[in-house]
Amino acid sequence: MPVDLPRAVPRTRTRTRTDTASEERTTLETEGPWCTVVWNDPVNLMSYVVFVFRRYFGYSRVVAEQLMMQVHEDGRAIVSRGSREKVETDVQAMHSFGLQSTIEKAGEV
């Protein structure tokens, strides 16, 4: 993601990673053996990725920003889990927004 957009720097950066990570665990759907993975790319704006995560998954700003930073810094993030059918729908939705996304079996990587 391009990093030249000052507004996109999340206010949550001062928080510790464990804070947001535990929050994420309680908020993300944890059922099911399949995952939606979103991959980093040099085009999608940070603010757009946060917008998509909030809009499509209904995540709070904090969770959406944490996931966006994970994509940006680690190159990928698991953004949802569930039945294969649900995750297929999520991956297709990510593609409709122009995000690079794959379906993965939980625990594969």
Next chain:
Amino acid sequence: MAHAFRRRPDGSLACRLDGEEKAIIAQVAQETADLIRADLGIDAGGDALRRAAESEDPLRRLEAEFAGREARTPSDSAVRRLFPAASEDPSLAEEYRRLGQRDLADGKIADLRRVMSILDAAGGGHGEVVLDEDEALSMLRALNDVRIVLADRLGLQRDGDFDTVRMLQQIGERVEDAGPSGDEEHVGSDIVIAVYELLSWLQESLLRALD
């Protein structure tokens, strides 16, 4: 000169664009839609297919159904970015293309067409472009898809590549100032860079207005 998107009291979103800016955005939206259609073979023989689908002959109907569901792996690198493999497992990826690629393409083309007609309706001169919430979503997705195509043409692979492209452009300008040059390829990429920047700025401004 373009003015950023802002939320109006009635909840709609408005920006101001020059006639030339509207024409450029409409043109790249059109080119992106054309590229998707050409690369995925959409519309090719569409009429013949429709006739076959309505045929009395059950075998012809079956053939039409099969042909309609055929999903090509994109050959253009930009279209591959718009329609990425949904799985690292090639046979799963193939299955997802067959199941979902056509719907995905229809959605992307519908967004691009919608943006073109919004810009057409806004008229040729400098003026306001007004969107409702749903149109704003189409605009965000369409701007993003066009940026993905332009980024591919600029060879952007990793974070920071656009900064490098800009830096090389500026060095190129300085070299040109020093002596006569000006090959066409260079001019072409300058335009792509400028359009990419305009679309990125517009998308960011719409995201801020929506926030």
